[in-house]
Amino acid sequence: MSTLETLQDILVRDYGLERDRLSPDAALDTLGMDSLSLLELMFKIEDGFHVKIPGDPPSDLRTVRDVVAYIDELIADRAAKASAGSGGSEAKVGGIKM
Amino acid sequence: MTSRRVAVTGLGVVSPIGNSIEAVTRSLAEGRSGVRRLDPALCSRLRSPIGAPTAFDGAANFDPARVRLLDRVTQLALVAAGQALGDARLDLSAEQRERCGTFVGSGMGGAETTDAGYRTIYAEASDRVNPYTVLAAMTTAPASWISIEHGLLGPSLTFSTACSSSSVAIGEAARRIQSGDVDVMIAGGAEAPLTFGVLRAWEAMRTLAAEDPNDPSASCRPFSLNRSGLVLGEGAAFVVLEEWQHAVDRGAPIRAELTGYGLTSDASHITRPSIQGQARAMHAALASARLAPGKIDYINAHGSATLQNDATETSAIKEVFGERAYSIPVSSTKSTHGHLLGAAGALEFVIAVICLERHMVSPTMHLDTADPACDLDYVPGAARQAVELKAVMSNSFAFGGTNAVLIAEVPRPR
Numbered sequence: 001m002s003t004l005e006t007l008q009d010i011l012v013r014d015y016g017l018e019r020d021r022l023s024p025d026a027a028l029d030t031l032g033m034d035s036l037s038l039l040e041l042m043f044k045i046e047d048g049f050h051v052k053i054p055g056d057p058p059s060d061l062r063t064v065r066d067v068v069a070y071i072d073e074l075i076a077d078r079a080a081k082a083s084a085g086s087g088g089s090e091a092k093v094g095g096i097k098m
Numbered sequence: 099m100t101s102r103r104v105a106v107t108g109l110g111v112v113s114p115i116g117n118s119i120e121a122v123t124r125s126l127a128e129g130r131s132g133v134r135r136l137d138p139a140l141c142s143r144l145r146s147p148i149g150a151p152t153a154f155d156g157a158a159n160f161d162p163a164r165v166r167l168l169d170r171v172t173q174l175a176l177v178a179a180g181q182a183l184g185d186a187r188l189d190l191s192a193e194q195r196e197r198c199g200t201f202v203g204s205g206m207g208g209a210e211t212t213d214a215g216y217r218t219i220y221a222e223a224s225d226r227v228n229p230y231t232v233l234a235a236m237t238t239a240p241a242s243w244i245s246i247e248h249g250l251l252g253p254s255l256t257f258s259t260a261c262s263s264s265s266v267a268i269g270e271a272a273r274r275i276q277s278g279d280v281d282v283m284i285a286g287g288a289e290a291p292l293t294f295g296v297l298r299a300w301e302a303m304r305t306l307a308a309e310d311p312n313d314p315s316a317s318c319r320p321f322s323l324n325r326s327g328l329v330l331g332e333g334a335a336f337v338v339l340e341e342w343q344h345a346v347d348r349g350a351p352i353r354a355e356l357t358g359y360g361l362t363s364d365a366s367h368i369t370r371p372s373i374q375g376q377a378r379a380m381h382a383a384l385a386s387a388r389l390a391p392g393k394i395d396y397i398n399a400h401g402s403a404t405l406q407n408d409a410t411e412t413s414a415i416k417e418v419f420g421e422r423a424y425s426i427p428v429s430s431t432k433s434t435h436g437h438l439l440g441a442a443g444a445l446e447f448v449i450a451v452i453c454l455e456r457h458m459v460s461p462t463m464h465l466d467t468a469d470p471a472c473d474l475d476y477v478p479g480a481a482r483q484a485v486e487l488k489a490v491m492s493n494s495f496a497f498g499g500t501n502a503v504l505i506a507e508v509p510r511p512r
Contacts, residue, residue: 016162032163039229040166046226 003049003068003075010044024065031064045071051078104272105345106354106506108186108338109448110178110286114150114331114435117177119185123452126460127481131315131434133329140294144301146309148317149292150331150436167230168243169208170332174441175240175288176247178334182284183248186338186350190248197280199252200244201271203263203287205440206296207237213293240288240334252280258440261402263287264335265443265494265502269359271339281344286336286448287441300330305404316464318437320401320430321408321472328402331436335444337451354451358387358491358505369497371407376400376414376493379501383491384418387505391419394426394505395487396459398450399476400495401430402437407495409471416474427485429477433463443494447504450490454506459485 001009008022017031028038038061042053045067051074061067111118114132115125125132132150141147156165156173165173179200183190190198211234218224233239238256245254253274257266264287271285291297300306307327310317318329345352360382364375384391400411408430416423431449438445453460458481465478489507496502 014162014166016164036229036233043226043228 003071004064006048007064007068007071010041010048014044022064024063024068026064027062028064028067049075051075102276102278103342103512104275104356105340105342105350105352105509106337106356106451107340107345107350107352108182108184108188109353109451110181110183110185111333111335111445111448112152112154112174112178113333113335113438113445114152117152117154118181119452122449123456125434126431126449126452127458127483129434129461129463129480131463132331133315133318133434133436135309135314136292140292141297143294144297146301146306148307148309148314148329149297150329151292152333167234169211169234169239170290171204171208171288172234172240172243174290174332174334175202176243178286178288179244179284179336182286182336182338186340188282188338188350193282195249195251197252198250198282199271199274199280200241200250200254201257201267201283201285202241202244203257203259203265203267203440203444204237204240204289205258205260205263206289206291208235208239209291209293209296211235213295216295244284248284250284259500259502260496260498261437261439262443262494262496262500262502263440265447265492265504266361266500268337268339268356268444268447269361269502269504272356272359275339275341281341283339284336285339286334286444287438288334289439289441290332291330291439292332297330306330307403318403318433319464320399320403320433320462321412321468321476322465323467323469325403325405325408325469327404328432329436331438333435333438333445334441335448337444337448352509354454354506355509356504357507358383358389358503360384360386360503362501364499364501366499368499369406371410371495372499373410373413373417375499375501376411376495377417379503380414380418380491380493383503383505387489387507389489389505392422393489394419394491396450396453396490397426397428398446398460398490398492399428399430400493401432401462403430403432409469411493411495412472412474423474426475427459427477427482428474429460429462431460433465443492443502446494447492447506450492451506454487454490454508457485457487458483459487
């Protein structure tokens with residue numbers, strides 16, 4: 001399932017929004033998503049996408065597309081950290097071997 | 099109470115003994131108890147795993163976008179207040195809404211939200227606290243949401259005087275109508291204390307009733323020799339109060355007149371009730387109603403089923419009513435709906451008005467052998483029907499010593 005579809009599922013399930021309103025261009029404020037809703041949504045994104053959000057979300061999230069792009073960034077970060085982490089641990093193991 | 103009279107034109111209730119006035123009336127007539135064993139997940143570590151829950155599902159009453167902003171206490175309050183406004187057939191679009199207000203009593207506010215927040219922080223050692231925690235947990239949330247939902251632009255206040263909170267809310271609302279500040283008030287109380295944290299805290303104080311081993315629903319035994327404490331309950335009850343002429347002019351159904359309100363402080367001990375404090379509150383209510391003690395036909399007692407309260411309240415009633423105390427039916431409906439803390443006074447005032455209207459006296463259930471210190475007519479075991487009632491009193495006494503007494507009378511032109 002794409003990032004957009006998973007996000008749409010969350011917005012339908014937990015915010016009672018209709019799926020056909022959730023196009024990428026839909027503005028968050030017209031969906032009734034105020035700043036507190038957005039903070040709350042970040043927890044749901046962490047759970048739904050298995051990502052970790054460092055600190056507060058960026059303040060320039062305006063549309064569904066912006067949120068999707070932010071989630072994709074987080075997923076990419078996670079992947080990069082995972083590979084850096086495994087590289088690092090190999091080097092460490094290598095270090096011990098030496 | 100003087101020139102401006104206060105009509106009771108609407109009642110609403112969501113409670114352990116029913117979620118409508120009709121359902122509550124039937125439960126009272128049948129002596130049906132809403133006390134039961136709680137969900138095992140909630141009570142595995144409780145000594146006495148009982149409570150008086152309300153059959154109420156927030157998700158069935160509010161859409162998902164809304165329900166996540168509202169603690170259970172506010173959900174209960176909104177539904178009961180909506181019922182009361184509907185019962186009063188009040189068309190708010192036709193009202194001067196600056197002259198309509200909301201007074202709510204609640205002891206513990208959004209207890210489930212508070213519990214969940216602490217679970218996140220301490221039990222899960224997580225920083226992911228719901229950003230709505232403050233807004234859902236604040237004790238003022240029920241009053242605020244009622245004002246918002248119905249566009250009531252007059253005063254919106256929350257009273258928190260422990261177990262007398264909602265009697266104070268109703269009494270103070272009546273005063274605002276009498277003073278001329280407002281014409282219509284939605285007043286009552288809400289409480290949702292059936293969380294593990296709250297139950298455990300009350301248990302730690304050794305005030306909760308032991309579970310009846312044969313019949314958990316009979317665990318709350320006001321005035322009984324073997325009473326062992328109170329049973330916590332949840333729910334909400336509201337009344338619509340209206341300036342008399344305002345109600346008459348719009349052809350509203352007038353269910354009763356709120357004529358008396360007495361408010362005193364024990365100023366003695368944080369938990370131990372005072373005969374004098376309770377008696378002074380009853381005297382003050384009678385004085386404000388300009389009624390002689392002989393005119394009261396039924397008392398809905400505070401009757402919490404704690405060792406201290408029931409004997410003290412009995413003595414206070416005897417102090418106020420003298421010999422006549424023995425011929426007034428006095429009952430504790432907490433025997434069936436439990437102790438709703440901040441919502442208790444409103445629920446019991448609503449019940450007193452139901453009794454007044456239906457010529458019925460509600461029973462004290464589970465009272466087989468009375469405490470010798472409790473020697474009044476507690477209407478044990480069964481409701482009485484076809485009893486002529488003209489004036490009824492509802493007592494609410496609280497930890498902290500705030501005593502509030504309300505009197506309602508049969509509506510009649512003057």
